Amino acid sequence: QSSVTLFGIVDTNFTYIDNANTAGDNKYGLGTSGNATSRLGFRGVEDLGGGLKAGFWLEGEIFGDDGNAAGFNFKRRSTLSLMGGFGEVRLGRDLVPSYTKVSSYDVFGQVGIGQFMGWSTWGQSTSTPDANGYRQDNMLAYYTPNFGGFTAGLGYGFDEKASGHDGRYMGGFAAYDNGPLSVTVALDRRDIGYNVAPLVYDGKKDMLSIGASYDVGMAKISALAQQSRFKDVPASSDRKVNSYMIGAAAPVGAGQVRLQYALYDQKAIDSKAHQLSLGYVHNLSKRTALYGTVAHMKNKDASNLALAAKGLSTTGAGAGESQTGVQLGIRHSF
C-alpha cells in the first residue's frame, strides 16, 4: 500500500575490547550498531486536510550479528501522531523529549564505543523499565512547531500503577537553532521506585542536560553537560553523577573525522572516568558508509565503566582498570 514507507539500517562491525571483564580478558567478534543503530521500521503520514495530518511510526531494533535471537519488536518507536500548525501530539512508546534533541550533540550519535554515556544506567543500583532515560512506554508528548529557531517538547509517561508512581516520566526540552549555533536545555524526572520486598523504596531520578554546538565551517564543535541525581534510593546516600562532553566533527573529503572527550564524575563513589574517542566515517554513498572508531575509557579509583560494545556483551573492567576498544564496520541504510 502506497501509504507505508518501509525503512531501515543494518550496521555490523568487528569489535575488539581489552579488559572486557574484571578478569582482564580481551574480547572480540562481530558487534552491531557502531555508527547508527540497526533498525527496521514502517511509517506513514496521511493528510487529513485543513492543515491536519495523522501519522504512525513502528520501528524495532535489528541485531545483525545474531539475527535478533531475542525476538523482534517495535520498542524503538511505536507512535501515533496528530500534526498541524499547533505542532505535534504524539502517543505511544518513544524516545523521551528530554533525550531526543539534546542527545544529538554527542558527536558519536549515541552509538558505538565512542558514544557519550551520560544516559547509561550505571549510576543506578536497581533499574525500572526504561530507567536509562532514553525511551518511555505509555507516553503522551507534545512538540511545538519551529518558531524562528525555537523549538520545545514536553512528555508525560503514565506509570499505570494502581498505587505509587514507579515508572512515571515527566520531562521536556527547549532548543534554539540559528545558523551555525544550536543550544538545548532538557530536564526530566523519573519515578524509579522498587517494590520487591525486602527492597522497597520510592525513588526519583532527576536529570538536567545542557548541550550546544557551533559550526565553525571546517568543523562543528559540540558540548554537553549533564547532571543525574538520584533521590530516596537505598545504598549509601543519595547519589549524583555529573557528566561532561566536548567534541568536534570535521568533514574530510567523502568522510568525517570525529574526536570527543567525556568525563563521568560519579559522586556517590567519589570516582571519575575519562573517555577519549576518535573516529572516521567514510561514505561510499548516501546510504552506505565504512567506519572505524578507537575509544579509551580511563577508570579512576572505584570507577569501572565499560565501553558500549553492543553485541559483544562486555562488562566493566575491574575498579580503576581502563578499557580500550576498536570498531571497524559497515552501515547500510534502506
Added chain:
Amino acid sequence: QSSVTLFGIVDTNFTYIDNANTAGDNKYGLGTSGNATSRLGFRGVEDLGGGLKAGFWLEGEIFGDDGNAAGFNFKRRSTLSLMGGFGEVRLGRDLVPSYTKVSSYDVFGQVGIGQFMGWSTWGQSTSTPDANGYRQDNMLAYYTPNFGGFTAGLGYGFDEKASGHDGRYMGGFAAYDNGPLSVTVALDRRDIGYNVAPLVYDGKKDMLSIGASYDVGMAKISALAQQSRFKDVPASSDRKVNSYMIGAAAPVGAGQVRLQYALYDQKAIDSKAHQLSLGYVHNLSKRTALYGTVAHMKNKDASNLALAAKGLSTTGAGAGESQTGVQLGIRHSF
C-alpha cells in the same frame, strides 16, 4: 514485490478505569486497540487461472503503548488459502469460523471497554491455548461461497496430541444476509482438558451463539445470545454462562453513535453482571478516526467481571463491585 500488500492499524487511547482491582484503586494511562485492534500484516492473492486462486495472510498484533514489549508474532492470522467457485479452503492459525461472522453483531466490534465479552475466558477456571474461543492453531477451515445470501463455514483444529484431544476445536456457522437483515448461528466444541497432576481432567467447552442485525435506516439494531457450557471440568458442578447483548449503531454526520447493553448470567456462581456501553466514533478520513467510549460493568452477587482495557492490565473489582471506564483514542489505518 507487487504481490504483497502491507497493511495495518495503530489504535492508541487514553483509558481510565475505576475499581481497577479488588482494592478499589483507580487506574489510568495509555491503552491500545479501543476502536480496532492494532495490527501489522502482509497478505497477497495469486490468480492461478481456471477460477482458482491462492492466497496468504500473515498478521500480528501491534501494542502501540509499549512497542510490543513481549515481541512481535503472527498469531492474529497465519494462513494459506485455495479459493475458487467451490469457496475457500484455509490452512493455519486463524479466527475460528464459529467466531468470525457471529461476533460481528457486537456493536463495539469486539474491542475496547464497550465490547460484548461473551467470548472471554472468565467462565473457566483453567485455560488451554486459545480456550477463549477466538482463534485456533493447526486449523483446517472451509468457507462456502455466497449462495443468494447464505454463507457457511466449518473448521477443525487439530490437537496434535499423542494421546487425548486437549486443544482440539470443531465448529462452524451458517448465516443469511439479505438487504437490511443479517442472521447467524454458530456452534463449536473445544477439548479443554488439563494434564498437570494433580489436576487431570478431560473437559469440553461447548458454545452456541446466535446473532442478528437489522438496519432500520437511521440505525442498525443488533442482538446476540450465547451459551457457553463446560463439561467434565473440576470445581463445583459443570458450569454454564449465558450471555445476551442488544445494541444499536447510528450514523451521525461524519461519525457514528453506538449504544449497547449486555447481560452475563454466570450460572455456576449464580451471579449476573450487566454492562452498558456508549460510544462515539468521529471519522477524520476513511483511514483515521477519533473515538470515545464510556462503559459501566455492574457486577451483582459473586460476579467480578472486568472491562476490557487492553494495555492497562486491570482486573475485576471485588465480588459484586462495579467498574466504570472511559476511553478516548485515535485509530489510524494504513
Added chain:
Amino acid sequence: QSSVTLFGIVDTNFTYIDNANTAGDNKYGLGTSGNATSRLGFRGVEDLGGGLKAGFWLEGEIFGDDGNAAGFNFKRRSTLSLMGGFGEVRLGRDLVPSYTKVSSYDVFGQVGIGQFMGWSTWGQSTSTPDANGYRQDNMLAYYTPNFGGFTAGLGYGFDEKASGHDGRYMGGFAAYDNGPLSVTVALDRRDIGYNVAPLVYDGKKDMLSIGASYDVGMAKISALAQQSRFKDVPASSDRKVNSYMIGAAAPVGAGQVRLQYALYDQKAIDSKAHQLSLGYVHNLSKRTALYGTVAHMKNKDASNLALAAKGLSTTGAGAGESQTGVQLGIRHSF
C-alpha cells in the same frame, strides 16, 4: 522505498507420523515447511559504482501452523554484504559456507519428512548454539566469484568468549559446476565445549561433506557422503556418524517426482538407520505448488532417529523401531 524487496514463502501441510514417540502413538495435524521453509524477509542491493555493491538481507522463519507463537526474529539470515569483482564479503548471522552449497544435493531440499538428515544434531549428546551445522552467529564469510564453473566460500564464526572458544565455527567449501555435472566438497569445525559444572569439556565437531549431481536429461541424480566426528566430548568414546544419500528428481508434466535413500551409520552406538523418501511436487504456477511426500525411517539396533515433521513435535520411536510419515501440503511464494 524502492530499495527494499519484501519476499517470503508460506508452506503449510497435513502431516501424519506413526510411532511418533517411544510409546508407539501416532500423531497427525498441521505442519509447516514440508516443501520449502516458510519465511518472511526484506532484502536489497545498492550499486555503489566502480563495480562495488552493498546489500542487506533480513529473513526470519514463518510458522503458519501456530502464527509464530514463539515470536518472530531474523535468525534465518541477517547479513550485510560488500560485493564486487573480488566476490562477496558477508557479515552477520547466516547459513555457513560448508552447508549452503553442498546441502543442495539433497533431493528434498533439506525440508520435510523426506530430507537427508546428516546435519541434524542427533549425533551429539549436548548442544551449543547452532551446533547442528546450519547457521552461525557473528560470522565473517567470503565467497569467490565464479571462475569458469569453480566457486568457493570460507567462513569464520567468532565465539565471542572471554576464555575458551565454545561456539566458534571455521569452514568452507569448493565446488565445480559444468553443464550437467556438479561436485562440492565442504569441511568445517565447530567448538562445542560445554561449561555448566559438573559437565565441563572442550569438544570439537568436525564435518566433511562431499556431494555431486548429474543431470541425465530425464532425471537428475544426486549423491552425498558425510562424516561427522566428535572429539573430546564426554560419554563413551569419541563419536562418529557416517551418512550417505543417493537420490533422483525427474520432471513429470507440470510436476516433479523425487526419490531418495539415505543411510545413517551411527558408529558410537554401532547402529544404522535407513531412510527412504518418495515425493511429488505439482506446480500450480511458478509461485504455488501442491506436494505430497511419503517417508520411512527404518531404525536398526539402538538407533531411534525421527522423521523431521516440523510443527508436529514428534520424537524418535523406541530403539530399533521404525517410523513412517506422510505429508500433503501447499507451498506459496511471494
